[in-house]
Amino acid sequence: MTTTNRTTGPKTKLQKAAQAVGAVFLLVGILGFIPGITSNYDTLSFAGHDSGALLLGIFQVSVLHNIVHLLFGVAGILMSRINDQARNFLLYGGVIYLILWLYGLIIGHDTPANFVPVNNADNWLHFVLGIAMIALAILLSRETYRSRGATTR
Known part of the structure; x- marks a missing residue:
């Protein structure tokens, strides 16, 4: 059974990844x-660095942090409907996560600047997510264009 997309036909691997x-x-x-x-x-x-809640006992979270994850998730699901948007979600989402990684490395974890909040585990997860999302966007975009032709998006 193939998954269909109302605007582009069967979902590409890029769309499925997003x-x-x-x-x-x-x-x-x-x-x-x-x-x-x-x-x-x-x-x-x-919000704030004083939230002591830890997702899976590792990753520091707050209500704001959870809401950001929820919104990011909804964006990914909605943007996965169209191939170009799926690529943009993975590519630019990856860039956002690399920026969050740098932000987490630069700010002090016990300062008001850590309003999301993040800890060392969050920082390195953000790095891995950023690299993985960018890699998916690049690698799966190439595959999509090779299999469908350069003019189909």
Whole structure:
């Protein structure tokens, strides 16, 4: 059974990748609000470095951080409907995550500038996500254009 797209026919691997990445972000955003999966849930604050809640006991989260994951997930799922938008989600989303990685390295974790909040585990996850998303965008775009022809997007 093939998955169809109302504007471009069957979904490309690029679209499926963007949809999967979006679904993972959506899931992470939901999990950040579930006590037990998020440890120290009673210390979950709206924003700021003082939120002591840890997703999976590792990644520092806040209500704002979870909302960002939810919105990013919804964007990925919606943008996966069109091949060019799927590529843009992965490419520019990856760039955003690399910027967040740099931001996390530069700011002090116990300062008001850490309003999202992030910790070392978040920083390195952001780095891996940024590289992976950019790689998916580039590699799967090449495959899509080779298999469909350079003029089809």
